[in-house]
Amino acid sequence: MVDLYGQYRKIKTEVDSAMQSVVDKASFINGGVVSEFADALAEYTSSNFVIPSANGTESLQLALMSLQLSPGDEVITVPFTFVSTVEVIALLGLKPVFVDVSPDTFNMDVTKVEAAITDRTKVILPVHLYGQCVDMESLLRIARRHNLFVVEDACQSLGARITFADGSVHQAGTMGDVGCTSFFPSKNLGCFGDGGAVFTNNETLAARIRSMANHGMSEKYYYEHVGINSRLDSLQAAVLIAKLPHLDEYIRSRQAAARFYDERLSDCDGIHIPAKTTFSTHTYHQYTLRVDPKLRDELRAKLAEKEIPTMVYYPCPLHLQAAYQNLQYKKGDFPFAEFLSKSVLSLPMHTELTDEQLQYITDTIRSIIL
Numbered sequence: 001m002v003d004l005y006g007q008y009r010k011i012k013t014e015v016d017s018a019m020q021s022v023v024d025k026a027s028f029i030n031g032g033v034v035s036e037f038a039d040a041l042a043e044y045t046s047s048n049f050v051i052p053s054a055n056g057t058e059s060l061q062l063a064l065m066s067l068q069l070s071p072g073d074e075v076i077t078v079p080f081t082f083v084s085t086v087e088v089i090a091l092l093g094l095k096p097v098f099v100d101v102s103p104d105t106f107n108m109d110v111t112k113v114e115a116a117i118t119d120r121t122k123v124i125l126p127v128h129l130y131g132q133c134v135d136m137e138s139l140l141r142i143a144r145r146h147n148l149f150v151v152e153d154a155c156q157s158l159g160a161r162i163t164f165a166d167g168s169v170h171q172a173g174t175m176g177d178v179g180c181t182s183f184f185p186s187k188n189l190g191c192f193g194d195g196g197a198v199f200t201n202n203e204t205l206a207a208r209i210r211s212m213a214n215h216g217m218s219e220k221y222y223y224e225h226v227g228i229n230s231r232l233d234s235l236q237a238a239v240l241i242a243k244l245p246h247l248d249e250y251i252r253s254r255q256a257a258a259r260f261y262d263e264r265l266s267d268c269d270g271i272h273i274p275a276k277t278t279f280s281t282h283t284y285h286q287y288t289l290r291v292d293p294k295l296r297d298e299l300r301a302k303l304a305e306k307e308i309p310t311m312v313y314y315p316c317p318l319h320l321q322a323a324y325q326n327l328q329y330k331k332g333d334f335p336f337a338e339f340l341s342k343s344v345l346s347l348p349m350h351t352e353l354t355d356e357q358l359q360y361i362t363d364t365i366r367s368i369i370l
């Protein structure tokens with residue numbers, strides 16, 4: 001599904017020397033390279049403040065912690081996402097409230113949000129799934145109207161850009177009150193372990209998040225907040241600072257592979273190529289087909305026989321998971337999330353795919369389907 005070694009090989013010298021310099025200085029925690037990377041990422045995203053964290057999950061946790069919510073406050077999000085999005089809401093004693101996704105974009109159906117708002121609602125948490133942004137302009141309007149915070153889960157979509165009606169261009173993770181991303185190795189900008197970052201344009205929130213990520217510390221051994229230990233370590237920051245200048249080129253490689261897939265698969269019966277919105281670029285963290293549920297698992301098995309890996313992100317929506325039964329949702333509550341869990345199929349997608357590989361994958365799919 002990914003070729004992390006192939007990607008590393010191309011920039012080995014830059015990455016190795018950045019890592020070696022951390023080792024030489026032995027500044028493994030909060031080394032200068034961490035703030036250097038945060039500055040570079042702030043510049044890349046045009047976000048006023050970037051706070052590095054230990055992973056995407058804790059970025060989401062820190063974002064919610066910084067809003068000073070009360071137990072039982074409601075967070076509107078989607079059931080069709082990676083578990084982290086919902087896990088952190090539950091861990092903080094908040095209540096996840098789901099709205100369904102669009103079957104075309106796989107993202108939050110923003111037209112369903114207002115009906116889910118109650119007097120306990122405090123936050124809307126959209127997930128920019130697979131590399132494409134939620135309709136943030138409409139969502140921000142709703143949030144403003146109801147005085148709600150917006151926390152963006154941009155763990156799969158760093159580098160995706162939205163154009164608003166006034167022509168302004170915004171990056172995934174930088175439009176809400178707080179945005180979150182992950183540097184898990186297979187993400188669009190991946191490190192060599194776990195890593196994450198939080199974005200905000202709000203100075204007060206930035207200071208609170210920075211402190212909360214470091215045990216809630218204000219000055220050394222004095223604690224202003226109940227915090228956690230969620231730091232990006234210096235070695236990971238070194239990898240990331242070497243890789244960030246290549247992010248746009250990585251995204252372009254993914255987009256080129258997606259175009260190849262689109263062209264070769266758009267006429268296959270029973271298969272829908274990923275829909276593109278008019279407002280957002282697509283960074284193709286995943287290239288995800290919607291396949292007729294009657295065909296999907298068989299197609300997947302036949303591709304596996306030809307040594308073509310595929311993945312199902314995600315096979316069971318969160319409202320039907322054992323861990324979240326206390327939310328008292330039932331089958332049928334979110335029909336599109338349920339339908340997609342039986343329809344989605346992600347093909348190999350990374351920066352090192354060759355035309356030969358793409359040709360082999362698409363020829364094989366065509367020979368099975370047609």
Ligand SMILES: *Cc1c(COP(=O)(O)O)cnc(C)c1O
Binds near residue numbers: 058084153182184
């Ligand atoms: C990867 C991911 C996360 C969590 O990131 P980690 O760094 O693995 O903790 C959260 N939300 C979404 C949508 C993700 O894809």
